[in-house]
Amino acid sequence: MRKTLLGLLGAAALLFGLATPALAYEPVNIVHTEKVQAGPYDLTVGFSTWPVKAMQSLDFTFAPEDGIADKTGKLTMFYGQKEFDDSPLARHPRKREVWGLDIHAMPAQGTWTFRFDIDGPAGPATGELKNLQVMEQPGPPMGLSWAISTIPLFGLIAFIVIAWRRTRPASR
Template sequence: MRAVVIAVLTLFVLTPVASARAEALTLVHAERVPLGAGILTASFSAWPIRAGRSLDFTFEPDGGIDGHTGALRAIAPSGEAHALGIVGLDGNVDMKLPRHPRARDVWGLDVVALPEEGLWRFEFTVDGAATATMPVPVGPAPGPPPAVSWAVGMAPWAVALVVLSRRWWRVRGRWDRGWNG
């Protein structure tokens, strides 16, 4: 019995540690773009990219990121510079690139969604001088149009509203008759 108790306690103590470990970053596509005298490699966790669908981006110049600074400007298909709204960044359209949380040896953006389809343009600046521009094609959002999704999602609430309204009318009728009927 004592061995079973020790095994269960060990399981409870070690389980949160195992589940707290960050999942490895899986990259499925990479693009190499000229950056000054070198190359910048941009990698993606999903390809092709779909509008509104979260994915990870990583960016790495030749020789790595140690001792370098990088910035990214995302230009939407409409031509406007777009702040991607990443948690921890200041919302500035010229984003200072942080290290990726699950791949600390490269710069990256974790779980970001590009909000509209079309040809995006990523403009990189490394160490304030070397620049690179990369076109990023973004396809339509997956799934049905938002109006259809909302209608399907709200249908159970509409049924519940009808059922609750009918019950309320029945109870109200009994209340008006003094609960005698």
């Protein structure tokens, strides 16, 4: 009994010991920045991967030069000319001193615009990050990825068809 317990404890220790790096939350590593002027506010937009590719998630940071403490704001995304989404500027969950989007993926390839509406001590102002080029998605075409991912569904349907045929005589 004691041996079993020791063995189990050893296995658990080994598992969690090896898993420790995977338990740590990734820091936000900014590898590229762009400047946006929103009236009196200097905003630095940071990207954790560059260039940005469609569907590939990354961390975005939005940092006013003198901090976010006394400011609020709204981010509106445009895909081409079309408004795609808007949301209040919220602190990045893993970098709380700036606003940001965590592990966010741009859904489509093309030209995007980020519009920042910022309100702070110097009053409300608007600035835009224009011509953000989002490159083609990495990896296999989506059709192939979906085909691979829905094999369980088609397997289940095949099983149902077989079961259906075998139970037919009793159907009313």
